[in-house]
Amino acid sequence: MRWLARLLASLRQASGTDGEREKPGTAGVPARRADAESLKRAFQNIHDAECVEIENDRLGKATLLYIRSLIDIRQLQEFVIAPLQNASGADLRDTIHAAHLTEMDSPEQAETAAFKGAVIVLAGGRLWSISLASSLSRAVEPSKQEAVIHGPQDSFTEQVENNLTLIRRRLAASSLKSERFLVGGLSHTTVILLYVESLTNPELVRIAREKTAAVRSDAIFDSSHLSQFMEDHIHSVFPQFQQTDRPDAAAAALASGKVVWLVENTPFALIAPITFFDLFQSPEDYIHRWPVASFLRGVRFFAFLFAMFLIPFYVAITMHHYQMVPLDLLFVVLESRSEIPFNPFWEALFMMLVLEILKEASLRMPSKSGQTLGIVGGIVIGQAGVEANIASNLLIIHVAVTAIASFLIPNYLMTNSSKLIQFGLLLLAAWLGLWGITLGLILVLIHLNGLTSLKQPYFAPLSPFYGADWKDTIVRLPLKRMSRRPAYLKPANPWRFGAGSGRPERKG
Incomplete structure (x- = not known):
């Protein structure tokens, strides 16, 4: 492939001899000849893989490598190619003002980024990644699985970042933490673990983090796939994770002290821990009298x-x-x-x-x-x-x-x-x-x-028995009576209602 040959030649020219000093503003991991060979093997027989070389007097030669079907071509021309052609400095970070410009530590990391919709830039002997993924997400629509007559009429989509936005709009607090995992040796599926640090039991967060990191699979395509790798009892007929496509249900679970997983390319979030009685509750229960x-x-x-x-x-x-x-x-x-x-x-x-x-x-x-x-x-x-x-x-x-x-x-x-x-x-x-x-x-x-x-x-609050939790189990008492979070979760902050939670907003 001619473009790979040009890529290899540009890397050799940019790397120079082993004893050559690094140019100013290019601190990082050098893109060695072995890195070029690794990228060459990775992108063989991919018809929509493209390589573009740009030369500039100040910046030198820059090589762009990307998968055309995964990126936004308009943004590529506007935010990457045009600035490189008109570069006035020797530092790539002063030339490309992209929000997702990241330096890569290895060709393997660059390969994963390229298949996630990033443009790989090889300049000054360094590997860079610029996220320009094309948007293929559908519009936010009413929930089809948990439809309600009254209440929010939005639902999750297949874009994990959009789903995270829908939750953050409901929980506008710095204590809402999100941790990102890449799961699947082939799929490299993005999984985001969410929890509220100020009230979720730290032991629950530790268990959730360990179970997510311990998933061993070539590919994870759906939230149900992920849940089957994290279940405590794989032979049980009862679901041990709750799946929902409603952002308000996920936000309510987080506010109760549970943890939530968002999985890339699926419109369903996972909620845990759950009880047997949680599976009979509907989001509309908290809208009705x-x-x-x-x-x-x-x-x-x-x-x-x-x-x-x-x-x-x-x-x-x-x-x-x-x-x-x-x-x-x-x-x-x-x-x-x-x-x-x-x-x-x-x-x-x-x-x-x-x-x-x-x-x-x-x-x-x-x-x-x-x-x-x-x-x-x-x-x-x-x-x-x-x-x-x-x-x-x-x-x-x-x-x-x-x-x-x-x-x-x-x-x-x-x-x-x-x-x-x-x-x-x-x-x-x-x-x-x-x-x-x-x-x-x-x-x-x-x-x-x-x-x-x-x-x-799983059978709480019946076994073990938690009397206070029966306020929201088979029956639902008035919201003012449900002042405590579920006791079986052992939350760091057991109280739902804090002083001054209804304070007026100040202007100016």
Whole structure:
């Protein structure tokens, strides 16, 4: 490649002999011949890699190396090429007044910067990086995953710096700290760890920092990928990190003493530590009046129980405990099942699998077609199943109620967890009846009691018991009553309300 040959020649000319003294204003790490060879290997067979050489009487020869598809060409011409052509001094820092002009310590660091949208400048025997990444971010839009009628109508995008801006606008304090990590040997994904230094437990920050630094993977493309490398219990069905695309939810978590991760190229932030009860809370809970918010939370908890236990309870009653059913209702059940050739377990299992197939199919199809498929498919298959004596009317009602109840769970990951638990309880109900359901419930509670999120108890404030934290768990008391931050977080500052927090702004 001719441009690489010119690059190598310019480096040799700029480096000079081994005993040559450095020119004034060029303190740093010399770009040696080995560095040029390293860059040469890195940029082989990349069709959009370009090399531009600029000569100036004062500055000498400068070589620009960049990936054309990753940078803003207009800014390159305006802020880099034009100043280099008209340079009046020998120091690059006096010539290019770019906000992101950084001296590189090694060719590997320069390579990573180039693939992040930077222009590499080789001048005076030194390596420099100028960040000119082109903007491909979409506009800030209302949240699609956690939509609210009242409240903020913005959400995260795929640009991590924009997401950080949305949070800083809500927490305008110097105590909001941000630490940057590069994760992934191939992807070099930017991960930003956020916490409020004045109130977050330092032990939580230490654990979060260590878990982030310990991630070993070739590539991290999504926040869910990152969370799976940092979980305390990788075999659990329950999510140990909360994902949100709402800046106000992330800011509220930080103000409570939690830590937040922002991941490059994904519109979802990670929040930890969390509890089992956090997954049933919605951002709209803090917009409604507290009686309304408490009622809606209670409905969500009952919907979660319905989604898990309703069909297993039906199978247990019809297979093992039909004598417990009142006589009038028993006649209805017997009439409904009189022509069904399968026992209740296989009947329920078949309809549950059909329901999951319909859900997955509607998700994979275009939005309008998917909605039509879900509605029409459910009606047609349900009616056909009853007429073909494959499923009873009573079971169709149970399946429909279960499907609707699962949609009330605000966290999508918890919805998936309830599906797996439901299938497990169905097997136990067919085997042992109500005793099987009781056994399954005990096993789930034992599992929840043993889980941790970022080394903090997952089943708090129930186990261990924190009485003050029940003000914002199953019910939500008035905001004035919630004066303390969650005790299980052990925050450095447990009080939410400080003296003078409502002071007027002074002008002038």
